[in-house]
Amino acid sequence: MKNLLFICYFFFSIHSLYPQSRSESIAITGNVEIPLNLTIKDLQQMNVVSGTDFKVVNTSGEIRKEFKTYKGVLLNELLDKAKIVLQSPKEKGKIYFVATATDGYTAIFSYHEIFNNPAGDKVLVLFEENGKTIDKDGVFVLIAGTDKITGARHVKWLKSIEVKKL
Template identity: 30%
Template sequence: MKSETLQRSAAALCVTGDVPNALSLDLAQLEALPHHALGPIDIACMTGRPVAHVDRYAGVRLTDVLDATGLAQLHRSELKRCIVVASGRDGYQALFSWCELYNSPIGAQALILFERNGEPLDDHLGPLALISAADTHLGPRHLRHLDGLAVRRL
C-alpha cells in the first residue's frame, strides 16, 4: 500500500507538442476535472482474446485534458490535421486523430483512468492509464502507466 501511495502522489501527465499551452498535470489536478465512468467492460486484444473484465473504470475524458491546453484556439483547418500520441512509461503508444476525438463517439469514451472498481489503479496499470472504450477491440489503445500526450500537426 505504501508504494501505491507514493506512486499516486508522483503521478504526472505531461501534455506537449503543438498546443497553445503545454501542461503538466498531477493526479489532484486531473481528479479536479469532470469525472466519467465506464463499465462493466471486457477488454480483449486484437485477436479477440479476453484480457480483463472490469466492473467500473473512472477517470477524465482525454478531450477535457486537451481542451485545458487551449487546443480549441487553433484554426479548424489546423485541428483537422492534428494527431494525439499517448505514451506510457514502457514505450507503448496509442494514436488518435483530432477528428475521431472531437467528431465521433470515440472522444466521449477515450478516458484517462485513475480508478478501477472504486479503488486507485494497481501497480500493473500504474497511477494513470488510458482506454478508448468505443473501439471494437479495447486492448490496442488500453495504455498502462500513461505519462505523456503529444499533439502533432501533420
C-alpha cells in the same frame, strides 16, 4: 560461462517486459498553448466520468482484463484545458495525439476522432479501477471505449499525451 550468459540474457529480457518507472503525472505537450503536467488530484477536480463493465480485448478476442467500475476524465477535456494551437479550422485534419506509456507503448488518435465523433466521448484517462486507485498498471491508464479491439489502444503506465501536426 554459457550458463552465466544465458541467465543474464534471461534476467534482462524478463526485466525489459515491465516498465522502468511509474509516472505520477501526465504531461500534455506539443502543439498546445498551455503545456500541462497533471496529477491524480488534478484529474479528480475535473469533470470525472464514471463507468462500468469495460473489457480489454486482444486481437484474438480474448478478454485480457475487466474493469467492473472505473473513473477518469475524457481525453478531449484534457486537450481543451491545454488549448490546442490552430492557425485555421482547416488544420484540424492535420492534428493528432500520441499517448505514450513509460515503457514506450503508444496509441494514436486524430483530432476529428476525439472532438467530432461519438467515439471521443469514450476515450478516457482513468485514475481509478474497480473502486481503487490504479496501481499495477501504473497510476493512469488510457482507454478507447468504442474500439472493437480495445487492447490495441489500452495504454497502461500512461505518462504523456503529445499534440502533433502533420
